[in-house]
Amino acid sequence: MAFQKGNKLAKGGARPNSGPNPDWLKEKCQRIIEKRKLIEFLADVADGKYTERVFAPGAGEMFVQKSCDAETRMKAIGMLLERGYGKPAQALDVKGEGAGGNFVIIARHQ
Numbered sequence: 001m002a003f004q005k006g007n008k009l010a011k012g013g014a015r016p017n018s019g020p021n022p023d024w025l026k027e028k029c030q031r032i033i034e035k036r037k038l039i040e041f042l043a044d045v046a047d048g049k050y051t052e053r054v055f056a057p058g059a060g061e062m063f064v065q066k067s068c069d070a071e072t073r074m075k076a077i078g079m080l081l082e083r084g085y086g087k088p089a090q091a092l093d094v095k096g097e098g099a100g101g102n103f104v105i106i107a108r109h110q
Contacts, residue, residue, distance in 0.1 A: 039083075042079055045072060048067045048073060052065070
């Protein structure tokens with residue numbers, strides 16, 4: 001017995017909303033970032049507002065509050081810039097035989 005085209009029991013052909021969602025991981029990560037306010041956290045690290053408790057031998061207390069070092073702050077700034085403005089274009093110098101000379105490829109990261 002053959003089914004008419006459009007019948008949900010008919011075989012073959014694409015079905016709406018079937019198959020894996022290719023953006024499921026991206027969407028899940030975006031929900032986590034928004035729920036936990038991770039962009040604001042990165043901004044606090046970049047501004048030097050975020051502090052952490054670190055062990056301080058020789059200090060009167062065992063732990064002291066310390067803001068992030070410059071390297072950590074620069075990484076946070078870089079992450080914010082890449083997400084806000086995209087990665088900068090990179091020039092690649094490619095040399096090859098038969099190309100008639102040198103040429104440059106500009107690759108833009110998204």
